[in-house]
Amino acid sequence: MSVAESDTNIPQQALGDVLLQVKGLKKHFPITDGILVKRAVAHVKAVDGISFEVRKGETLGLVGESGCGKSTTGRCILQLDQPTEGEIIYDGVDLSTISRAELNRMRERIQVIFQDPFSSLNPRMKIGDIIAEPMHVHGIEPDAAKRRARVSELLTVCGLNPRFADRYPHEMSGGQRQRVGIARALSMRPEFIICDEAVSALDVSIQAQVINLLEDLREQFNLTYLFIAHDLSVVRHLCHRVAVMYLGKIVELAESDELFDNPMHPYTQALLSAVPVPDPDVEAAREHQVVKGEIPSPINPPPGCVFHTRCPKAVASCQTDVPSLRELRPGHWVACTEA
Amino acid sequence: MTALLQIQDLKTQFSTSSGTVKAVDGVTYDVEEGETVAVVGESGCGKSVTALSIMRLVAEPAGKIVGGKILFQDINLLDLDIEEMRNIRGKDIAMVFQEPMTSLNPVLTIGMQLMETLQQHLDVDETAAQARAVELLGLVGISDAERRLAQYPHNLSGGMRQRVMIAMALSCEPKLIIADEPTTALDVTIQAQILELMKDLTRRLGVALIIITHNLGVVARYANRVNVMYAGKIIERGNAREIYHNPKHPYTLGLLRSVPRLDQPRGERLVPIVGHPPDLTRLDGGCAFRPRCTFAVDRCAREIPPLVDVDGGHLSACWEHENVGLNVRKAS
Numbered sequence: 001m002s003v004a005e006s007d008t009n010i011p012q013q014a015l016g017d018v019l020l021q022v023k024g025l026k027k028h029f030p031i032t033d034g035i036l037v038k039r040a041v042a043h044v045k046a047v048d049g050i051s052f053e054v055r056k057g058e059t060l061g062l063v064g065e066s067g068c069g070k071s072t073t074g075r076c077i078l079q080l081d082q083p084t085e086g087e088i089i090y091d092g093v094d095l096s097t098i099s100r101a102e103l104n105r106m107r108e109r110i111q112v113i114f115q116d117p118f119s120s121l122n123p124r125m126k127i128g129d130i131i132a133e134p135m136h137v138h139g140i141e142p143d144a145a146k147r148r149a150r151v152s153e154l155l156t157v158c159g160l161n162p163r164f165a166d167r168y169p170h171e172m173s174g175g176q177r178q179r180v181g182i183a184r185a186l187s188m189r190p191e192f193i194i195c196d197e198a199v200s201a202l203d204v205s206i207q208a209q210v211i212n213l214l215e216d217l218r219e220q221f222n223l224t225y226l227f228i229a230h231d232l233s234v235v236r237h238l239c240h241r242v243a244v245m246y247l248g249k250i251v252e253l254a255e256s257d258e259l260f261d262n263p264m265h266p267y268t269q270a271l272l273s274a275v276p277v278p279d280p281d282v283e284a285a286r287e288h289q290v291v292k293g294e295i296p297s298p299i300n301p302p303p304g305c306v307f308h309t310r311c312p313k314a315v316a317s318c319q320t321d322v323p324s325l326r327e328l329r330p331g332h333w334v335a336c337t338e339a
Numbered sequence: 340m341t342a343l344l345q346i347q348d349l350k351t352q353f354s355t356s357s358g359t360v361k362a363v364d365g366v367t368y369d370v371e372e373g374e375t376v377a378v379v380g381e382s383g384c385g386k387s388v389t390a391l392s393i394m395r396l397v398a399e400p401a402g403k404i405v406g407g408k409i410l411f412q413d414i415n416l417l418d419l420d421i422e423e424m425r426n427i428r429g430k431d432i433a434m435v436f437q438e439p440m441t442s443l444n445p446v447l448t449i450g451m452q453l454m455e456t457l458q459q460h461l462d463v464d465e466t467a468a469q470a471r472a473v474e475l476l477g478l479v480g481i482s483d484a485e486r487r488l489a490q491y492p493h494n495l496s497g498g499m500r501q502r503v504m505i506a507m508a509l510s511c512e513p514k515l516i517i518a519d520e521p522t523t524a525l526d527v528t529i530q531a532q533i534l535e536l537m538k539d540l541t542r543r544l545g546v547a548l549i550i551i552t553h554n555l556g557v558v559a560r561y562a563n564r565v566n567v568m569y570a571g572k573i574i575e576r577g578n579a580r581e582i583y584h585n586p587k588h589p590y591t592l593g594l595l596r597s598v599p600r601l602d603q604p605r606g607e608r609l610v611p612i613v614g615h616p617p618d619l620t621r622l623d624g625g626c627a628f629r630p631r632c633t634f635a636v637d638r639c640a641r642e643i644p645p646l647v648d649v650d651g652g653h654l655s656a657c658w659e660h661e662n663v664g665l666n667v668r669k670a671s
């Protein structure tokens with residue numbers, strides 16, 4: 001039962017070169033017991049057999065409630081977490097099989113932007129040094145004057161005054177710090193950026209500035225994004241395709257318009273219904289089906305369909321049968337037997 | 340009949356190393372009995388400090404209420420001594436915070452905390468308090484109440500903790516609940532559960548609610564009247580439909596255009612508000628929104644616009660309010 005069919009079904013894309021393939025990825029964190037001899041007494045099944053592809057120039061959204069495994073997926077792709085099972089294939093290369101040196105070179109091509117701009121920036125470093133650090137570490141730009149010029153250029157690209165190079169993180173607003181995080185990621189001239197809740201902590205007016213910046217940069221530098229977020233309105237706005245995760249599994253995956261116009265998985269439907277729209281008339285006319293209960297523990301996920309404990313459409317077989325991810329319409333994959 | 344709560348020209352300031360922060364700078368609004376009023380605005384605009392001022396919980400000595408009145412049932416809360424205020428807090432006015440973990444005591448069980456509030460304000464013995472605690476948890480949708488009472492806050496999920504906070508807020512049958520970002524830290528499905536619960540309970544029990552949030556969607560779904568705050572002031576007020584379909588302040592207009600919406604076509608570029616909110620130690624004698632405002636005229640630099648009625652109960656603090664609002668598309 002643990003080897004679900006979904007491990008082998010890879011949603012294929014007809015067009016474009018595939019940049020990243022995630023195949024049957026699992027990440028189980030051991031929960032240990034014992035003081036001298038650590039032994040695993042259980043496992044947190046943070047990611048439990050997911051597969052997807054990202055094409056060049058595409059933005060793939062990864063949504064779901066907190067704890068469903070989004071960040072862990074990102075960390076596995078970056079090889080910051082060692083996958084328990086499965087493959088991460090980047091530009092045709094299986095990242096688990098290459099040497100440290102090769103992996104380091106790969107890391108120049110893949111960058112990440114985190115949620116909390118404050119905790120991810122060293123408070124004692126000046127902004128200019130923070131942005132220049134990756135170039136320095138990777139020996140990209142050994143010449144100090146050229147590095148400074150590049151920092152000015154990056155600040156400008158990200159809508160910040162080059163004079164900010166001499167400031168410290170605490171002297172900047174949240175939105176400005178997030179731009180510094182983006183400038184730093186761009187310093188390596190990456191082709192692929194993982195944005196993990198990159199705009200989630202920002203106020204709406206600033207969030208809109210950063211969203212527009214991400215869109216502009218995507219176009220200007222032909223970037224590919226994996227956009228991890230829990231805000232569905234933002235994800236719909238930015239992403240070409242979207243994967244919905246629940247308890248370590250992908251439950252639905254489709255083109256953005258298709259997913260939001262025609263959600264087929266009961267969990268996706270519940271998520272969409274929960275998002276309030278800023279218009280009292282629309283809200284008054286909408287049906288609100290509030291999904292009951294809370295997300296179960298990933299240590300002991302429910303058998304059968306992981307969503308069955310909260311699903312309004314569940315039938316008896318949902319408690320035992322693991323639904324596989326099936327392509328119900330072209331490019332639209334759903335893991336629900338009743339869809 | 341006068342309103343349950345009347346805040347009049349409230350001013351709260353903090354002295355910091357970089358100067359005096361005018362966190363709340365002349366705020367006036369009413370809450371009627373049983374009504375849900377929203378306060379929206381971005382981080383740092385003074386929403387929480389307004390709420391803490393009502394509760395007289397502003398951090399002293401740095402913070403100080405320097406002017407205005409807060410009339411609750413016609414009594415000015417600012418005139419009460421500490422003991423009198425303690426009797427009102429929790430009993431007549433209760434508060435629900437964004438992060439329940441910081442407002443729940445981590446070393447006491449849920450039951451002990453609930454019963455403490457009950458016994459502090461009501462003349463009940465332990466058995467009665469325990470029974471009421473079980474009843475309250477049932478009211479907020481926590482099923483196995485007896486088991487939960489013996490648990491500690493860290494044993495509960497964020498959503499459960501927020502339910503407990505609401506149970507505590509309701510425990511003494513208050514007339515007013517102030518909920519400061521009650522769902523901001525929660526997932527959207529849990530947010531929907533908690534908001535439905537609060538809406539249902541406040542209606543059923545006739546409790547007035549001030550809901551503080553930065554989420555425009557939450558306001559649209561749950562509030563009757565809306566106050567929009569910017570830089571320590573209320574800059575627009577009206578019923579929710581008016582505010583969303585016919586905003587009369589450039590800041591409100593800007594907020595509405597900044598958010599992507601699920602009910603509108605995809606792919607349109609967002610229109611952000613340029614720049615960032617002002618430093619509240621450095622406000623001048625003009626409109627605080629001026630550096631970010633596309634409608635600004637000369638007068639805006641010289642005179643602070645007062646909050647005035649521009650259309651039968653719809654208030655705006657903008658010299659150019661007549662030119663604002665036409666280009667917000669109404670949803671079909």
Ligand SMILES: Nc1ncnc2c1ncn2[C@@H]1O[C@H](COP(=O)(O)OP(=O)(O)OP(=O)(O)O)[C@@H](O)[C@H]1O
Nearest residue numbers: 353360362381382383384385386387388398401619
């Ligand atoms: N203890 C304090 N000392 C100094 N300044 C303070 C203090 N508490 C709040 N302020 C300042 O008062 C202003 C208003 O803060 P407040 O907490 O009311 O914002 P808010 O609108 O609730 O924002 P958020 O949405 O981030 O909760 C801010 O500029 C803040 O920095």
Ligand SMILES: Nc1ncnc2c1ncn2[C@@H]1O[C@H](COP(=O)(O)OP(=O)(O)O)[C@@H](O)[C@H]1O
Nearest residue numbers: 029044046065066067068069070071072073298
């Ligand atoms: N290093 C770790 N050790 C143990 N459990 C972890 C670790 N990292 C994440 N988890 C658990 O894995 C699950 C998924 O976490 P995460 O990927 O961070 O979720 P998301 O980003 O979707 O909110 C959660 O239950 C989390 O507590």
Ligand code: SF4
Nearest residue numbers: 305308311318336337
């Ligand atoms: S498989 Fe069953 S429980 Fe799972 S989502 Fe579909 S109907 Fe619901």
Ligand code: SF4
Nearest residue numbers: 626629632639657658
């Ligand atoms: S008063 Fe002037 S600066 Fe202020 S919001 Fe109105 S037009 Fe803009």
Ligand SMILES: [Mg+2]
Nearest residue numbers: 070071072197
């Ligand atoms: Mg995460």
Ligand SMILES: [Mg+2]
Nearest residue numbers: 386387388519
């Ligand atoms: Mg606040």
